[in-house]
Amino acid sequence: MKIRLERSSGVPLYQQIEQIIKEKISQGEWPPGTKIPSQRKLADIFEVNRSTVTAALDELTAQGLLEGKRGGGTIVTNRTWSGLTEWPVLDWTGYVRSGIHRPNSLTIQEINRQEFKKDIIRLGTGELAPELLPYQQMKKILQDAEAGKLMLGYEEPKGNRYTREVLAAHLKEKGIHVSPDSILIVSGALQALQLISIGLLKRKAAVLTEKPSYLYSLHIFQSMEMRLYGLPLDERGLDPAVISACKKQHGADLLYTIPSFHNPTGFQMAEDRRKELIQVSKRLSLPIIEDDAYGDLWLDMPPPSPLKALDQDGNVLYVGTLSKTVSPGLRIGWVAGPEPVIDRLADIKMQTDYGSSSLSQWAAAKWISSGLYAENLKLIRNELKKRRDTALRCLEAYFGGLARWEKPRGGFYIWVTFLKPLAISALFEKALKKNILINPGTLYDKEAKQSIRLSYSYASRSDLENGIRIVAQLARELM
Amino acid sequence: MKIRLERSSGVPLYQQIEQIIKEKISQGEWPPGTKIPSQRKLADIFEVNRSTVTAALDELTAQGLLEGKRGGGTIVTNRTWSGLTEWPVLDWTGYVRSGIHRPNSLTIQEINRQEFKKDIIRLGTGELAPELLPYQQMKKILQDAEAGKLMLGYEEPKGNRYTREVLAAHLKEKGIHVSPDSILIVSGALQALQLISIGLLKRKAAVLTEKPSYLYSLHIFQSMEMRLYGLPLDERGLDPAVISACKKQHGADLLYTIPSFHNPTGFQMAEDRRKELIQVSKRLSLPIIEDDAYGDLWLDMPPPSPLKALDQDGNVLYVGTLSKTVSPGLRIGWVAGPEPVIDRLADIKMQTDYGSSSLSQWAAAKWISSGLYAENLKLIRNELKKRRDTALRCLEAYFGGLARWEKPRGGFYIWVTFLKPLAISALFEKALKKNILINPGTLYDKEAKQSIRLSYSYASRSDLENGIRIVAQLARELM
Numbered sequence: 001m002k003i004r005l006e007r008s009s010g011v012p013l014y015q016q017i018e019q020i021i022k023e024k025i026s027q028g029e030w031p032p033g034t035k036i037p038s039q040r041k042l043a044d045i046f047e048v049n050r051s052t053v054t055a056a057l058d059e060l061t062a063q064g065l066l067e068g069k070r071g072g073g074t075i076v077t078n079r080t081w082s083g084l085t086e087w088p089v090l091d092w093t094g095y096v097r098s099g100i101h102r103p104n105s106l107t108i109q110e111i112n113r114q115e116f117k118k119d120i121i122r123l124g125t126g127e128l129a130p131e132l133l134p135y136q137q138m139k140k141i142l143q144d145a146e147a148g149k150l151m152l153g154y155e156e157p158k159g160n161r162y163t164r165e166v167l168a169a170h171l172k173e174k175g176i177h178v179s180p181d182s183i184l185i186v187s188g189a190l191q192a193l194q195l196i197s198i199g200l201l202k203r204k205a206a207v208l209t210e211k212p213s214y215l216y217s218l219h220i221f222q223s224m225e226m227r228l229y230g231l232p233l234d235e236r237g238l239d240p241a242v243i244s245a246c247k248k249q250h251g252a253d254l255l256y257t258i259p260s261f262h263n264p265t266g267f268q269m270a271e272d273r274r275k276e277l278i279q280v281s282k283r284l285s286l287p288i289i290e291d292d293a294y295g296d297l298w299l300d301m302p303p304p305s306p307l308k309a310l311d312q313d314g315n316v317l318y319v320g321t322l323s324k325t326v327s328p329g330l331r332i333g334w335v336a337g338p339e340p341v342i343d344r345l346a347d348i349k350m351q352t353d354y355g356s357s358s359l360s361q362w363a364a365a366k367w368i369s370s371g372l373y374a375e376n377l378k379l380i381r382n383e384l385k386k387r388r389d390t391a392l393r394c395l396e397a398y399f400g401g402l403a404r405w406e407k408p409r410g411g412f413y414i415w416v417t418f419l420k421p422l423a424i425s426a427l428f429e430k431a432l433k434k435n436i437l438i439n440p441g442t443l444y445d446k447e448a449k450q451s452i453r454l455s456y457s458y459a460s461r462s463d464l465e466n467g468i469r470i471v472a473q474l475a476r477e478l479m
Numbered sequence: 480m481k482i483r484l485e486r487s488s489g490v491p492l493y494q495q496i497e498q499i500i501k502e503k504i505s506q507g508e509w510p511p512g513t514k515i516p517s518q519r520k521l522a523d524i525f526e527v528n529r530s531t532v533t534a535a536l537d538e539l540t541a542q543g544l545l546e547g548k549r550g551g552g553t554i555v556t557n558r559t560w561s562g563l564t565e566w567p568v569l570d571w572t573g574y575v576r577s578g579i580h581r582p583n584s585l586t587i588q589e590i591n592r593q594e595f596k597k598d599i600i601r602l603g604t605g606e607l608a609p610e611l612l613p614y615q616q617m618k619k620i621l622q623d624a625e626a627g628k629l630m631l632g633y634e635e636p637k638g639n640r641y642t643r644e645v646l647a648a649h650l651k652e653k654g655i656h657v658s659p660d661s662i663l664i665v666s667g668a669l670q671a672l673q674l675i676s677i678g679l680l681k682r683k684a685a686v687l688t689e690k691p692s693y694l695y696s697l698h699i700f701q702s703m704e705m706r707l708y709g710l711p712l713d714e715r716g717l718d719p720a721v722i723s724a725c726k727k728q729h730g731a732d733l734l735y736t737i738p739s740f741h742n743p744t745g746f747q748m749a750e751d752r753r754k755e756l757i758q759v760s761k762r763l764s765l766p767i768i769e770d771d772a773y774g775d776l777w778l779d780m781p782p783p784s785p786l787k788a789l790d791q792d793g794n795v796l797y798v799g800t801l802s803k804t805v806s807p808g809l810r811i812g813w814v815a816g817p818e819p820v821i822d823r824l825a826d827i828k829m830q831t832d833y834g835s836s837s838l839s840q841w842a843a844a845k846w847i848s849s850g851l852y853a854e855n856l857k858l859i860r861n862e863l864k865k866r867r868d869t870a871l872r873c874l875e876a877y878f879g880g881l882a883r884w885e886k887p888r889g890g891f892y893i894w895v896t897f898l899k900p901l902a903i904s905a906l907f908e909k910a911l912k913k914n915i916l917i918n919p920g921t922l923y924d925k926e927a928k929q930s931i932r933l934s935y936s937y938a939s940r941s942d943l944e945n946g947i948r949i950v951a952q953l954a955r956e957l958m
Contacts, residue, residue, distance in 0.1 A: 090793070101677040328633045352670065357835070
């Protein structure tokens with residue numbers, strides 16, 4: 001973010017900055033206790049030298065509005081100039097700290113911020129590069145909008161019926177037979193997990209998942225006091241044989257899995273394990289959440305059938321999304337499962353956000369039913385395959401002898417594990433200084449201190465090459 | 480919903496129904512324990528006589544797939560024909576019942592379902608009628624889409640920057656001075672409340688609000704074990720004088736208020752009370768959530784300034800939305816407040832749905848910045864005014880001597896209180912039988928057993944006339 005100063009106004013820049021900060025404080029945008037951005041960052045925001053920022057902050061400190069904090073940083077003081085100090089000032093910091101939902105890990109918060117910096121090489125980002133997003137085709141869909149078919153009102157609790165019919169047909173192609181009544185449209189796969197956490201589980205419930213898992217990078221279940229137990233994982237996916245023992249030890253109320261092109265490892269669960277998992281789910285009465293966000297993004301050959309296609313008992317809640325194959329910005333995903341469960345999740349969705357954007361639902365239905373989904377997928381697979389092969393070639397070239405990895409058969413990710421210990425957080429920091437973002441393995445398993453999740457979906461092929469080369473070099477320095 | 484049978488196939492209709500239900504059971508869409516729709520409803524779904532449904536259900540019962548439930552209704556049995564009964568069947572019902580988030584009240588669930596029935600007169604619906612939604616203009620906005628300006632990727636945690644800049648300018652016109660950094664884009668005002676509940680409060684926190692209040696019809700705070708305390712309300716809004724005593728008695732961590740055109744009463748908080756409320760908030764260090772969903776929908780003259788415009792200390796979190804003024808389907812709202820609070824809410828939003836639809840954010844920015852917001856608002860106010868006046872005229876004509884109400888100066892609602900006790904749930908049921916939906920006062924205050932929330936935003940003027948006439952007649956019969 002940038003704030004433009006009036007460079008020709010005659011008012012010194014440091015005074016303009018002082019004024020802007022003063023307004024933020026006096027308007028309550030930066031209430032007492034707020035930690036203001038660092039001097040470096042302020043210099044960046046105002047596009048001035050750091051000394052100009054220092055002059056402004058010194059003024060404000062002298063006026064008693066700011067104070068240096070022990071341990072670094074500058075905070076807004078419990079200001080005295082408003083003449084209202086007979087009452088203690090509202091302590092928002094206490095509210096922010098005591099809320100029920102856990103904050104994102106600091107690393108993820110940092111990643112979320114840095115991703116929007118220019119010229120940064122994003123080697124960890126789990127999304128399609130902007131040049132792979134179908135802007136032209138989506139524009140065409142919007143231009144073909146007929147006013148009579150647009151949807152601007154509230155939708156049915158489960159989502160627009162026509163969109164659900166389109167999704168039911170789409171799922172049928174994967175061997176999943178559900179009627180529109182057993183489908184809930186959600187704002188992306190992540191929201192499905194959020195609804196499941198507050199809709200289907202008790203506090204203290206036990207959730208099993210692969211370890212490492214994307215699920216560990218979120219705090220959806222943990223914030224509701226649920227316990228996560230990690231199951232071992234290899235290139236053939238999680239091994240259903242261990243579930244029974246895990247259930248005996250910790251209990252097991254739900255199992256979350258990404259069988260196809262797992263996040264963060266890229267692994268694909270083998271067909272025999274899928275069949276076994278369904279049997280285990282029956283035997284243990286264990287519900288499964290199948291996250292199939294990446295299933296359509298196979299690069300060499302299609303993965304085995306989804307678990308849901310093997311499930312004759314309604315034990316599987318199937319979660320899909322357009323975020324990885326079309327556009328994350330649409331925020332359209334779906335859950336398919338037993339109707340009473342879908343009814344329950346729909347009811348909670350109505351109570352928390354009244355349904356997903358009907359504009360997005362409309363565009364999603366158009367996208368799939370027009371055949372654009374299938375058509376565009378071919379292009380994306382083709383491009384992802386090139387990027388994956390580039391990434392693998394660069395890994396061979398620069399990471400040989402340094403780390404090990406498996407060739408992913410689809411999805412976005414390669415799980416790279418260094419052969420010797422190194423300080424993964426230092427690697428993250430050093431890479432960031434070189435304008436490269438990586439996702440440390442510890443986001444997905446706090447014991448995965450020697451791994452990183454490398455994504456080939458976002459960076460261009462030349463960025464992949466440069467990024468991988470530099471990260472290898474930094475890693476060698478750290479070992 | 481309708482399911483079309485093959486009427487010329489030669490297979491008897493009851494057998495086709497039997498087959499469809501059997502598939503739903505065998506595919507796990509209707510797992511054991513599922514309560515299937517009533518015979519009346521099934522007859523409606525399949526468009527057959529009830530006797531045909533009965534024949535199908537009898538067959539399925541004879542096969543051991545269905546059984547009658549004591550107290551009425553038919554459920555799917557713990558089926559024996561799959562040959563897999565050595566294991567207990569997964570009990571989804573237990574999951575559905577034990578989830579943390581409370582279900583919607585049965586009345587609201589019923590309303591949510593009935594709203595999509597054809598030819599129903601909706602006297603309680605809190606949304607603009609379809610004919611008031613700007614389909615033509617929105618179509619034009621979509622058609623003008625330039626591929627280069629569309630947004631299909633993930634947005635910044637607080638939402639698209641340009642959209643936030645547009646919103647900052649929009650808020651400035653209301654006397655609210657915040658920078659884009661202090662604004663979070665959410666999927667409607669309701670989601671703001673959801674994020675606040677899990678982001679800023681502890682379990683057992685005390686939330687104050689007007690009584691009656693829209694907040695009582697949701698379970699957002701209660702599901703997180705928070706306590707709601709109702710404050711008395713009159714035509715001049717809630718009286719800030721009582722807050723201090725309430726805080727002493729129960730504690731007070733937050734106050735939620737709808738100062739302009741309150742839901743469900745339509746009341747408008749007077750200017751002096753607004754000023755006093757801000758003072759009380761300071762004195763008691765009490766954060767305020769100001770829900771301004773209806774503020775722009777004044778019909779006679781603009782309401783006093785929002786609380787946020789009076790707030791120099793950052794005590795107020797201001798919530799706005801396009802749902803009531805433009806299109807609920809867009810699912811675009813916003814929260815403005817102190818930056819550290821907005822940062823926290825944005826972080827939780829990222830963890831629960833990764834942001835709002837960027838297509839909707841884009842359309843919202845276009846809508847407001849192009850001047851269409853202001854232009855369309857005039858038309859809507861004009862139309863709402865006509866509908867309000869029709870509703871008031873009909874109330875005079877049919878409810879005279881039967882109930883009392885205040886003329887609302889804006890928004891959607893008239894709070895109608897019967898002068899004598901009557902069974903409000905019976906009135907709801909009787910009206911529903913006449914194809915009229917009303918919202919009983921008990922949704923908003925369980926003690927408001929003599930009130931209904933009448934909405935003039937949805938029903939046409941002739942539907943208002945007919946609906947009000949019939950409801951008055953039913954009420955007289957019940958008294």
